[in-house]
Amino acid sequence: MTDRELRKLRRSDLLELLIQQDEEMEVLKKKLSEAENKLNSRKIAIDTAGSIAAASISISGVLEAAQDAAARYLENVEDMSLRQEQICAEMEEKSRRAADALLAETKEQCQRMKEETQRYCEQMRRKAEKEKIREISAEEYWKKSAGQRTALASLAYSS
Numbered sequence: 001m002t003d004r005e006l007r008k009l010r011r012s013d014l015l016e017l018l019i020q021q022d023e024e025m026e027v028l029k030k031k032l033s034e035a036e037n038k039l040n041s042r043k044i045a046i047d048t049a050g051s052i053a054a055a056s057i058s059i060s061g062v063l064e065a066a067q068d069a070a071a072r073y074l075e076n077v078e079d080m081s082l083r084q085e086q087i088c089a090e091m092e093e094k095s096r097r098a099a100d101a102l103l104a105e106t107k108e109q110c111q112r113m114k115e116e117t118q119r120y121c122e123q124m125r126r127k128a129e130k131e132k133i134r135e136i137s138a139e140e141y142w143k144k145s146a147g148q149r150t151a152l153a154s155l156a157y158s159s
Helices: 003-008 011-129 140-159
Strands: none
Touching: none
């Protein structure tokens, strides 16, 4: 409408035109608001996509660090395992040496006891020959030699 046409209109017509324009303006404001919301959501989507890409990059860095840490952990476990094996081997060798020494000492003691027993038996045989034990009874013999047996037992346990 031109200025002339507007001037010819009555007040009520002008008010109706204003109301129509106001309604159109409200509709346009709603559309503008919706368009701005859509634009913001697209910006958020774009920002999110950017942050997702950044997150994936940072996650890959975290994963690399975790992988390095796991590799170092496995190396440490292997090192500790080797050290434990060495310690166990040393302990086993020590135990073997101690067992061998104990066995040798026990053999020596047994040999000494055997020799002492043989000497004692030889003494008893000689004594029996001297006394002619064959002529006396077994009970009398054991009564005489009871003291000697006690001495032999104490000798065997003292060494």
